[in-house]
Amino acid sequence: EPILKASKLVKIYGESTGEGSTKAIDGVDLSINKGEFIAIMGPSGSGKTTLLQCLSGIDKPTSGEIEIKGRVISSMSGDELALFRRKSLGFVFQEFNLLDSLTVRENIMVPMVLEKKTATDMEKKVNELAHLFGINTILSKYPFKISGGQQQRTAVSRALVNDPGIIFADEPTGNLDSKSSSVIMECFEKIVEELHTTVLVVTHDVFAASYCRKVVFIKDGRIDSYIVRKGDRKEF
C-alpha cells in the first residue's frame, strides 16, 4: 500500500528570471509503500536534493502531483503544507540540529510541544523512544555532553515523536565516519522493522545505501534504474 505517490514530477529552477533555467527534475514517477526503506542515489547535480525537497513538501514542483498519506500535497498552500510537514512528516538532516540549551528529553519533546500534546502523552512517548534507542540514561543531559551516536539517536527520536509514518533524510551520513554512519543507518533499520516506519534517504554514500532495501538511481533528473535487495546487506 503506497504511503507516497508522485506522478509526472517536474521541477524547473529559474524559469521567471530569464537567465536560463535548469530542469532539475524531469518527469519522475515514484510510488513508495508503507514500511519501505529506500535510498535515492545519483551523482552530484542529478536532482536528489530537489526530489527530496519536492517529495517532502519543502519545495514545490513546477508540475506533477504528489500524494502522501492520502493527501495531495502538491496542491496545498504554503501554510497548509508547513502544518502538514510539522504534524505528519519526520525529518533528519545532515546536521542533527539539536538545541544545546535543551536537555535530550526536551529536544525530543519539541515537536510535541508545538502540537500542544499533554504532558502525560509527551512523557510516555519520550520514554518509549528512549527505550527503543537505548538512550534512557541520558535524557537529562545536554547534547554537548553526549556522544555523537547518542546525538544521532536523539535526532531520530525527535523525528519520530509525532508518529510520522515516514522519515525523510538528506545525506544523513554526509559528515560521518563509518562507525557513526552505521549507528544512524541502524536506527533507520530499527524503525523500519519495529515501527514499520517508511524511511527515504537521499545519499551519495554506497555504505549508507547498502542498508536500504531498495535503491533508486537518478540521473539528469530522471529515474535511471533501481535495485531491490533480497536477503541481508551483503546480497546486492
Ligand code: ADP
Ligand atoms: P543533487 O542533490 O543531486 O546534487 P540538486 O537537486 O541539488 O542535485 O540539483 C539539481 C540541479 O538543479 C543542479 O543543476 C543544480 O545546480 C540545480 N539547482 C538546485 N537547486 C537550485 C536552485 N535553488 N536554483 C537553481 N538551480 C538549482
Ligand code: ADP
Ligand atoms: P547539496 O549538494 O548538499 O544538496 P548544494 O550545494 O547542491 O547542496 O545546494 C545547497 C543549496 O543551494 C540548496 O538549497 C540548493 O537548492 C541550492 N542550490 C543548488 N544549486 C543551485 C544553483 N545552481 N542556484 C541556486 N541555488 C542552488
